[in-house]
């Protein structure tokens with residue numbers, strides 16, 4: 027490939043400088059390919075840059091929610107807590123960018139507005155708010171949860187108080203002391219932030235559409251013994267990510283509730299509740315697939331909520347009735363306990379829907395006067411970042427239109443009609459149903475290898491075949507159909523947004539996915555079509 031290109035004609039444009047974008051840039055360094063990363067924000071970090079709300083932290087232990095591509099990096103970096111908070115994760119990502127000298131190839135405050143495949147030249151024309159680029163490859167590292175879902179509630183635009191969003195929290199400290207604050211939404215972000223802001227505010231009104239299952243994090247300072255042990259066998263430890271269905275190390279998921287003694291099950295669930303966070307869901311192999319076994323785990327959590335929350339009516343409203351794990355399981359620090367505070371009030375939107383938002387209040391079962399409104403209403407998950415701009419493929423087809431009836435992708439990596447375009451953790455890959463860190467690394471490594479193979483084999487263009495993509499998404503749905511995920515409304519299947527196609531998007535099962543990926547690669551990228559013509 028031509029190495030003497032200007033920065034406006036790189037070989038590769040990467041969109042987004044989050045966890046995926048910065049590692050993709052690092053991986054392509056020293057390959058002879060010129061690469062530029064375009065980042066909308068003035069700072070790198072993606073999710074960990076935007077989601078700065080109080081209480082934001084990872085909910086997979088930091089020792090495995092971290093990069094594994096460099097042994098010295100993983101030995102040198104010390105996490106201060108079991109589950110690190112957003113500022114520390116952002117500091118880590120900045121450290122990685124500096125350590126590997128990545129910043130010079132990232133263009134900040136540059137938003138991609140359109141990416142159009144030029145069929146004549148087999149190149150991508152990429153228009154931003156500043157420049158027009160032309161590149162051979164275009165890699166979207168735009169994250170799965172990056173386009174916020176703004177609720178359509180009457181009067182929201184007229185609210186004159188302080189309006190905040192968990193997904194776009196200000197950098198400077200927000201003073202909520204003595205304020206009447208409302209929060210809409212009770213997903214993971216809200217569950218993390220509520221215990222923090224409740225300590226500060228005068229009144230906190232929590233508007234809940236659907237309750238969520240949440241497991242205590244039992245977070246705390248990093249256990250130095252655990253850290254030393256894992257660091258002494260880091261490579262081995264990381265291998266465990268690939269054995270567990272959800273990519274979480276150290277969780278055995280071979281036993282079945284259906285075949286176990288109920289007292290033993292309850293003891294194990296108690297242990298998982300105390301120690302395993304998200305691993306609570308993956309701890310028994312039949313919880314995701316057998317409704318009866320799932321109900322055993324669900325009832326266990328509902329009992330915990332009843333034990334923790336003193337007011338039985340509030341406890342009941344906070345208790346989900348659907349399959350545990352069907353919606354993203356949450357991990358919290360004192361969430362249910364917070365509802366025992368006198369300044370925290372739960373409003374169940376099923377019995378008291380929001381009629382409208384006024385200039386300084388919310389009208390539901392009664393009028394709530396508020397100074398601050400926090401939207402914690404989630405994201406246009408998995409596809410939003412790819413459908414919110416014009417990505418134009420062969421014959422002028424726009425990705426947003428191609429995906430109108432539901433997103434389809436081959437392996438979550440490529441899309442038919444969109445040659446030389448890759449997505450990192452796209453729909454059809456384990457992504458949000460896995461530990462994102464290893465899943466991102468898996469995709470970045472695969473994409474880099476694939477581009478290298480194309481160069482070695484004189485291939486100019488790669489594109490997913492329509493039939494491979496169809497078969498792949500059939501498999502995604504077939505597997506989901508065997509689980510409780512298919513029958514639960516969630517953002518995994520687009521149910522959180524009325525106008526969105528209802529299609530199940532993540533691939534369930536990290537080990538099976540990894541096997542399939544390896545099979546495709548060893549069969550010369552079976553399912554992809556290559557063109558050798560050199561324009």
Ligand code: NA7
Pocket residue numbers: 171175177178192210211212213214215216217233234235236354375402403404405517521522
């Ligand atoms: P989530 O998990 O999508 O949660 C959003 C919440 O907002 C959820 O409780 C929704 O209820 C609620 N919601 C959405 N729209 C409305 C309207 N119009 N009215 C009332 N309530 C609404 O997003 P999070 O940011 O909390 O978490 C996303 C991920 O970020 C998380 O999994 C982590 O990986 C980090 P619903 O359940 O749809 O009825």
